[in-house]
Amino acid sequence: MDPKTLKYSPTHEWVSLAGDVATIGISRFAVDQLTDLIVIDLPKVGASLVAGKPFGEIESVKAVSDLYAPVGGEVVEVNSAVAADVQLLAADPYENGWLVKLKVAPSVDLSGLFDYDAYVKKTAEEHDH
Amino acid sequence: MYKLVQPPLLFESSRAGRGTAVLPPCDVPDRPLDELIPADQQRLTPPPLPELGELDVVRHYTNLSTLNMSIDSNFYPLGSCTMKYNPKRNERLAALPGLLAQHPYQDESTLQGLLAILYDLQEILAEIAGLDAVSLQPAAGAQGELTALLVAARYFREKGDSRSQVLIPDSAHGTNPASAHLSGFDAVTIKSDGRGLVDLEDFKAKLSDQTAVFMMTNPNTAGLFDPQVREIADLLHARGGLLYLDGANMNAILGVVRPGDMGVDLMHYNPHKTFSGPHGGGGPGAGPIAVRDRLAPFLPAPIVARKAGGEYYLDHDRPHSIGRVRSFFGNTGVLFRAYCYIRSQGPQGLKRIAQHAVLNANYLKALVDDVYPVPYDGPCMHEFVASARTFAKDKGVRAMDIAKRLIDYNVHAPTIYFPLIVSEALMIEPTETESRETLESFAEILLAIAAEDPETLHRAPHTTPISRPDEVKAAKQPVLSWQG
Numbered sequence: 001m002d003p004k005t006l007k008y009s010p011t012h013e014w015v016s017l018a019g020d021v022a023t024i025g026i027s028r029f030a031v032d033q034l035t036d037l038i039v040i041d042l043p044k045v046g047a048s049l050v051a052g053k054p055f056g057e058i059e060s061v062k063a064v065s066d067l068y069a070p071v072g073g074e075v076v077e078v079n080s081a082v083a084a085d086v087q088l089l090a091a092d093p094y095e096n097g098w099l100v101k102l103k104v105a106p107s108v109d110l111s112g113l114f115d116y117d118a119y120v121k122k123t124a125e126e127h128d129h
Numbered sequence: 130m131y132k133l134v135q136p137p138l139l140f141e142s143s144r145a146g147r148g149t150a151v152l153p154p155c156d157v158p159d160r161p162l163d164e165l166i167p168a169d170q171q172r173l174t175p176p177p178l179p180e181l182g183e184l185d186v187v188r189h190y191t192n193l194s195t196l197n198m199s200i201d202s203n204f205y206p207l208g209s210c211t212m213k214y215n216p217k218r219n220e221r222l223a224a225l226p227g228l229l230a231q232h233p234y235q236d237e238s239t240l241q242g243l244l245a246i247l248y249d250l251q252e253i254l255a256e257i258a259g260l261d262a263v264s265l266q267p268a269a270g271a272q273g274e275l276t277a278l279l280v281a282a283r284y285f286r287e288k289g290d291s292r293s294q295v296l297i298p299d300s301a302h303g304t305n306p307a308s309a310h311l312s313g314f315d316a317v318t319i320k321s322d323g324r325g326l327v328d329l330e331d332f333k334a335k336l337s338d339q340t341a342v343f344m345m346t347n348p349n350t351a352g353l354f355d356p357q358v359r360e361i362a363d364l365l366h367a368r369g370g371l372l373y374l375d376g377a378n379m380n381a382i383l384g385v386v387r388p389g390d391m392g393v394d395l396m397h398y399n400p401h402k403t404f405s406g407p408h409g410g411g412g413p414g415a416g417p418i419a420v421r422d423r424l425a426p427f428l429p430a431p432i433v434a435r436k437a438g439g440e441y442y443l444d445h446d447r448p449h450s451i452g453r454v455r456s457f458f459g460n461t462g463v464l465f466r467a468y469c470y471i472r473s474q475g476p477q478g479l480k481r482i483a484q485h486a487v488l489n490a491n492y493l494k495a496l497v498d499d500v501y502p503v504p505y506d507g508p509c510m511h512e513f514v515a516s517a518r519t520f521a522k523d524k525g526v527r528a529m530d531i532a533k534r535l536i537d538y539n540v541h542a543p544t545i546y547f548p549l550i551v552s553e554a555l556m557i558e559p560t561e562t563e564s565r566e567t568l569e570s571f572a573e574i575l576l577a578i579a580a581e582d583p584e585t586l587h588r589a590p591h592t593t594p595i596s597r598p599d600e601v602k603a604a605k606q607p608v609l610s611w612q613g
Contacts, residue, residue: 033552035529038604061600062546063303 001094003028007110008119009070014094015113020106022071025098026058026089029123034060037086042099047075049102056099058086070113073102135594136192140611143179149186177613196594198541200408204567206493208512208544208556209302209350211380211402213486218473219405219466228465233457237442244441247458248433250468254417257379257479258396259389262425264432265417266459270377271304273397273416274344276429278312279451280420281342281371281395283427287449290369292341298327300351300548302375305344314341321550325351325505332361336368346375347391348382348510350548350556352490362392371395371424379403380560381487381511384480388419395420404467413460415467429454485561486511489568493559496572500579504551512558514551521553524583528553531578533597534589538574 001023006014012030016023031037041057049055054066078100082088089097114122162171181189198205205212223229231243251263267273278295285292295309298319306316317335322328326349336343343365348354355361362372374388374396380403382388388396397418400406406415420428430450431443443458474482487510494503494513501515520526532542532555544556559568578586590596 035527035546036601038601059604061604063549 001098003094004116006094007070007113007115009068009113010122011068011070012123013068013070015070015110017104017108017110020104020108021076022073022102022104022108023098024070024100024102025093026067027119027123028093031090031093031097034058034062034065036061037090040083040086040089040099042078042083043075045075045078049073049075049100067099069102071102071104071108071110073104073108075100076103077101132592133196133594135196136189138611139179139181139186139189140613142181142185142189145180147180147182149181149183198536198539203539203541204559204563204571205541206543206557206559206571207541208352208514208558209377209547210408210544211399211511211558211560212408212541213380213402213405213560214562215405215407215466216470216473219469222469223462223465228461231461238440241441243461244433244443246465246468247461248435248441250417250464250471251433253468253471254398255419257383257387258393258398258419259387260393260396260419261422262428262432263417263419264428265415265464266429266453266455267397267416267418268455268460269414270397270399270402270416271308272454273399273418274304274308274373274375275311276416276451276454277373277395277397277418277420278308278314278342279454280418280424280427281373282312282314283449283451284371284424285341287427292339292370294337294339294341296332296335296340296343298345298349300325300349300550301344301346302350302377305346305375309342309344319343321351325349325353325550326355327357327361329357329360333364336364336370338368340365340368340370342371342373344373344375345393346377348378350378351505351514351551352378352381352509352512352556352558353505353507354381354510358391366392377402378511381483383483384476385483389421395424400463400467405470406463406466413463415460415463417459417464427451431458433458482561483511486559489559489561489563490557492565493557493568493572496569497575500576501555511560512556514548515555515557516551517553517555520579526583526586528555530583530586530589531555531575534578534581534586535574536590537592538578540571540574 001016006016008014008027012027014025014027038059038061043055049069049072051069051072053069055069056067058065058067079098082097082099200212200214227242231240247265251265254263255261267276293315294317295314296317296319297305297309298321300321309316319335320328320331343361345358347358365372371394372392374393376396376398379398383403395418397416400415401408426449428450429452430447431445433441434444435441471479490509490511490513494509497515501517502519503513503515517528517531528545532545535542546554547556548554588596
């Protein structure tokens with residue numbers, strides 16, 4: 001997936017919408033900040049995610065961090081390859097490293113999320129602290 | 130540079146038949162093994178233990194110990210951990226038979242000396258906190274936090290008040306949300322502002338009648354004193370909430386300001402940071418808590434009390450208590466060291482500790498902040514958080530590389546990547562016990578490292594037997610025993 005076409009949350013998750021299915025992952029910036037990844041905890045198919053609420057955890061040698069749902073919906077697919085080997089996420093956060101796919105409501109609203117340029121600007125500012 | 134060598138494992142040095150133990154002849158009647166242990170429980174082969182002479186074992190461990198870095202051998206600016214020098218006097222006093230040979234099942238009448246010391250320590254810790262009552266029971270700072278929040282939860286429950294939220298700044302120690310959660314509250318994050326302090330607007334927005342406790346670390350983990358604390362306390366108290374102080378950074382304000390005067394209602398101490406208790410090793414530790422009068426009935430039982438006649442006793446008759454959080458009366462050995470330290474320093478000495486801790490941190494900060502920028506302006510308290518972000522951006526050198534390289538210069542690394550609100554954080558806390566020369570030498574090392582080529586830093590340390598362990602593999606597939 002081309003990172004430039006994705007939408008981003010302030011907590012560094014990305015989302016890509018195709019019809020009523022949203023694919024969710026985390027950004028390259030987030031992966032770099034986490035440093036060496038150890039393990040990831042993802043929800044099960046059928047779980048119901050609420051926008052802005054934690055849906056899983058990722059552990060690196062540095063810290064354990066929550067994963068926040070950028071949009072709400074029902075989990076229809078989980079990337080079991082990443083769940084088994086989180087290094088896939090470290091290598092490629094935008095293709096093989098996607099995390100979950102959600103079935104979202106037709107009324108889903110992505111306007112509260114950043115586009116690529118705004119996200120890059122935000123992370124540059126964040127890095128200055 | 131001289132490279133240290135790791136001695137071979139005891140298993141690798143083992144030679145069949147070599148031994149250490151010289152056992153005296155058996156002085157009890159011999160009985161057949163089957164009489165003592167059922168046949169199906171007996172091992173047919175001896176355990177595969179290494180066989181070595183005593184001197185080989187002594188050399189093995191002595192040489193291993195020289196690979197360790199400790200405050201007694203190296204500068205140890207591990208931010209947030211307050212690696213001050215622990216006076217050897219503490220150890221000598223803690224080994225006195227009057228303390229060492231006590232047993233918790235002894236009758237109270239034979240434990241009067243120990244109980245007098247613990248009672249005195251309760252009083253002293255209450256005075257330093259500016260609060261009313263103390264429990265010495267919690268066995269670590271984090272358990273102290275949890276105990277204090279359980280006390281707060283009981284306080285609200287007995288009032289019939291069902292508040293559900295604990296507010297916690299995003300710069301807090303990770304134990305804060307864990308304690309809040311374990312005591313039945315929901316943790317709500319409060320943002321930091323551009324100065325690294327509590328974002329007052331965010332605090333006001335999230336403060337409500339559901340707010341049970343605000344957990345504040347002051348000075349905070351960025352080494353900054355938050356002057357808004359009185360205002361925060363007033364806003365919180367007006368809504369019926371309690372102000373908790375994470376006492377991890379008490380070393381910076383000891384004897385200078387009392388938490389109770391800041392509006393704090395309950396707090397914990399970390400004796401290993403503030404009062405020279407032993408560090409590390411996973412314990413035993415201590416995490417005494419201090420609370421205001423209205424919270425005192427809920428403290429763990431027993432507490433040490435004094436009868437009118439002067440006799441000390443353990444008061445178990447506390448019907449509102451949350452109960453025990455630790456067996457007997459806590460880790461008295463650690464508490465005793467804290468007591469020795471406090472009494473040998475005296476009130477003026479404690480104040481000087483805080484003043485020198487702050488002075489040392491500010492001097493060191495001034496020596497390095499041109500090269501290692503500190504994101505928040507103004508003077509710091511007992512520690513400061515510098516950032517390696519310019520190295521990361523310009524040379525691909527990260528905080529981890531700098532920390533690892535310091536080992537080659539015989540300095541312990543600072544805390545890195547914490548607090549999370551500063552990118553590429555290097556959290557540096559020199560403590561009050563370091564000389565000006567040590568601080569200057571450390572600053573020179575940091576500046577020298579800044580000028581080194583990235584490849585040298587990526588591969589550091591170069592002098593240790595193991596350079597960079599595979600931390601991911603160590604966490605996922607730890608090998609915990611000899612594999613033959």
